[in-house]
Amino acid sequence: MKKLLLSIMMVLFGAIHFSYGQLNPVDSFPERLKWFTDAKFGLFVHWGLYAIPAGYWHGSAIPGPSEWIMYNGKIPVKDYEPLAKEFNPTEFSGEKWAALARETGMKYLVFTAKHCDGFAMYDSKISDYNVVSATPFRRDVLKELESGCQKEGIKLGFYYSHNWDWHESQALGLDNTWDFPDSKSKNQNIYFQKKALPQIKELVTNYRPDLIWFDVPTTIEPAQSKAFLDTIRKYRPASVINDRIGNGFGDYLTPEQYIPAAGSKVLFESCMTLNDTWGYNVSDWNWKSAPTVIYNLVDVVSKGGNYLLNVGPDENGNFPEEAVRILKEVGKWMKVNGESIYETSSSPVGQLPFGACTAKPGKLYFHVFHWPENGLLTLPGINCKVKNVYLLADHKKKTLDWQNAGKDILVKLKTQSFAAENLNNVDNVIVLEYSGPIVYDSTELLLGEGAATSFLPQNARISGDSLKYIFNEKWDETRGYITSNWSVAGDKMVWDYRLSADGWFNIEITYGAPEEVLGSTFKISSARNEISGTIENTGGYYSFKTKMIGRIHLQANSSANLEIQAVQLKSGSLLNLKQIRLIPVPKQALVF
Ligand code: FHN
Numbered sequence: 001m002k003k004l005l006l007s008i009m010m011v012l013f014g015a016i017h018f019s020y021g022q023l024n025p026v027d028s029f030p031e032r033l034k035w036f037t038d039a040k041f042g043l044f045v046h047w048g049l050y051a052i053p054a055g056y057w058h059g060s061a062i063p064g065p066s067e068w069i070m071y072n073g074k075i076p077v078k079d080y081e082p083l084a085k086e087f088n089p090t091e092f093s094g095e096k097w098a099a100l101a102r103e104t105g106m107k108y109l110v111f112t113a114k115h116c117d118g119f120a121m122y123d124s125k126i127s128d129y130n131v132v133s134a135t136p137f138r139r140d141v142l143k144e145l146e147s148g149c150q151k152e153g154i155k156l157g158f159y160y161s162h163n164w165d166w167h168e169s170q171a172l173g174l175d176n177t178w179d180f181p182d183s184k185s186k187n188q189n190i191y192f193q194k195k196a197l198p199q200i201k202e203l204v205t206n207y208r209p210d211l212i213w214f215d216v217p218t219t220i221e222p223a224q225s226k227a228f229l230d231t232i233r234k235y236r237p238a239s240v241i242n243d244r245i246g247n248g249f250g251d252y253l254t255p256e257q258y259i260p261a262a263g264s265k266v267l268f269e270s271c272m273t274l275n276d277t278w279g280y281n282v283s284d285w286n287w288k289s290a291p292t293v294i295y296n297l298v299d300v301v302s303k304g305g306n307y308l309l310n311v312g313p314d315e316n317g318n319f320p321e322e323a324v325r326i327l328k329e330v331g332k333w334m335k336v337n338g339e340s341i342y343e344t345s346s347s348p349v350g351q352l353p354f355g356a357c358t359a360k361p362g363k364l365y366f367h368v369f370h371w372p373e374n375g376l377l378t379l380p381g382i383n384c385k386v387k388n389v390y391l392l393a394d395h396k397k398k399t400l401d402w403q404n405a406g407k408d409i410l411v412k413l414k415t416q417s418f419a420a421e422n423l424n425n426v427d428n429v430i431v432l433e434y435s436g437p438i439v440y441d442s443t444e445l446l447l448g449e450g451a452a453t454s455f456l457p458q459n460a461r462i463s464g465d466s467l468k469y470i471f472n473e474k475w476d477e478t479r480g481y482i483t484s485n486w487s488v489a490g491d492k493m494v495w496d497y498r499l500s501a502d503g504w505f506n507i508e509i510t511y512g513a514p515e516e517v518l519g520s521t522f523k524i525s526s527a528r529n530e531i532s533g534t535i536e537n538t539g540g541y542y543s544f545k546t547k548m549i550g551r552i553h554l555q556a557n558s559s560a561n562l563e564i565q566a567v568q569l570k571s572g573s574l575l576n577l578k579q580i581r582l583i584p585v586p587k588q589a590l591v592f
Pocket of ligand 1 (some may be wrong): 217
């Protein structure tokens with residue numbers, strides 16, 4: 001159990017392979033990556049023998065992701081292999097999958113050619129343990145998917161678990177210790193030379209992948225990662241390769257199940273499940289809604305990344321109906337607003353209280369998640385020569401009323417001035433066309449008219465000798481700037497902000513603090529309001545928890561500040577602060 005957790009931690013948080021190595025900066029990368037960075041949105045498909053048990057073995061639910069049932073159930077190879085005899089997904093259609101991806105607005109599809117259970121979902125000559133030789137289905141799923149994608153103009157990527165293989169006696173990583181208990185005597189190079197490398201060669205010679213998506217490089221050594229790279233570069237030189245090839249040989253990073261903080265300097269692709277599991281699980285109904293998928297996609301793209309969204313088809317080759325419904329709903333939004341996603345770059349105007357921003361030369365796409373109640377959208381701290389402002393959904397591009405107001409641009413968004421069919425209740429995109437440079441003043445945050453505003457360490461003025469902020473390199477949701485060395489009472493961080501209308505705000509703080517500082521105190525104050533807080537043990541300076549610490553009333557003002565100050569320190573550093581969030585309290589929620 002300890003080995004399993006350690007291995008996964010090391011992969012997910014990139015401790016093993018994480019060095020910038022050949023990872024490409026967001027602003028300068030080889031031409032062969034252009035399709036990928038323009039595409040922004042892809043479909044991940046986990047499909048294999050594990051779709052048959054779908055999370056259950058002999059009637060009992062096996063905890064954990066369904067594609068891990070062999071590992072979590074410690075199912076011997078002799079009992080797992082016979083699943084192949086049952087695998088006959090007659091309703092499978094590579095074209096149907098590709099068509100759904102295109103209808104959803106996705107530009108590429110990544111399919112599990114071989115997952116950690118070792119079963120090849122293509123016609124492999126290297127191992128008979130594959131869908132053509134070992135099943136009654138006898139059809140080459142990968143070949144059919146390749147032609148379906150070609151027909152639909154969708155780029156195709158192959159997922160391949162090169163380090164872990166629970167079918168093989170010599171494979172390491174998180175290895176099969178129930179059939180092959182003596183891990184110490186295993187030589188993973190035998191597995192690489194006999195199976196993984198020759199299969200990768202098959203995949204890049206008998207097929208035409210645009211991307212290779214490796215996974216979990218926990219025990220692979222640099223020379224072995226390099227061998228995979230050289231094989232791909234020899235036969236498919238333009239292929240895009242993710243970072244999980246290991247040892248820094250990939251093109252981009254792959255945060256899993258989270259969206260990194262803004263400011264990533266290298267290309268990244270956030271991969272996420274549409275429900276909670278990658279492979280099909282008959283009882284996993286925890287689906288993300290279409291709006292959530294759109295918010296995630298826009299959030300990732302506004303930070304310069306790609307979004308790879310996963311579906312696990314059932315044993316017949318069908319996507320769960322609910323997944324199809326959600327993807328088609330996302331597709332409706334993408335059909336109208338795709339221009340604000342594809343071929344864009346990250347927000348040049350920071351985070352926005354009402355939503356997010358994506359950009360193209362001469363164009364800013366403001367994604368309005370929270371439509372301003374007062375019909376006035378404030379674009380904070382943005383100064384440029386505006387040529388036109390319009391709603392993207394409005395084909396006539398009718399110019400909206402806008403004006404420069406000090407440091408801001410105000411746009412009139414009177415709902416009644418829009419054709420109802422052009423508005424949606426998820427994300428309405430306002431396009432601002434401009435010429436010349438954009439001058440962006442990030443010093444003062446504008447407090448939200450609908451959305452919470454995050455106060456981040458890197459935007460604060462610090463008073464105190466030791467207190468500082470550092471960049472937390474971890475590849476998880478804590479990645480980003482945090483404070484450290486808050487060891488003197490009185491030391492504080494101050495942020496400037498503006499507020500266009502009086503309002504109540506809940507104060508939420510995300511921090512990490514160990515047992516020994518339990519009971520230390522701090523205060524957060526703004527405009528004669530003050531709230532005190534007592535530090536709780538979150539499990540350590542790098543184990544971040546979010547706490548709601550109170551509610552504050554703030555008056556409209558053109559310039560004010562929010563500060564957090566250490567009051568009483570038990571020992572060491574008060575905390576590692578990740579962010580403070582002010583969340584507007586809707587008027588109707590206020591009970592006095
Ligand atoms: O263990 C796998 C998991 O099954 C799935 O394939 C994900 C996809 O990113 N990768 C591993 C967990 O990190």
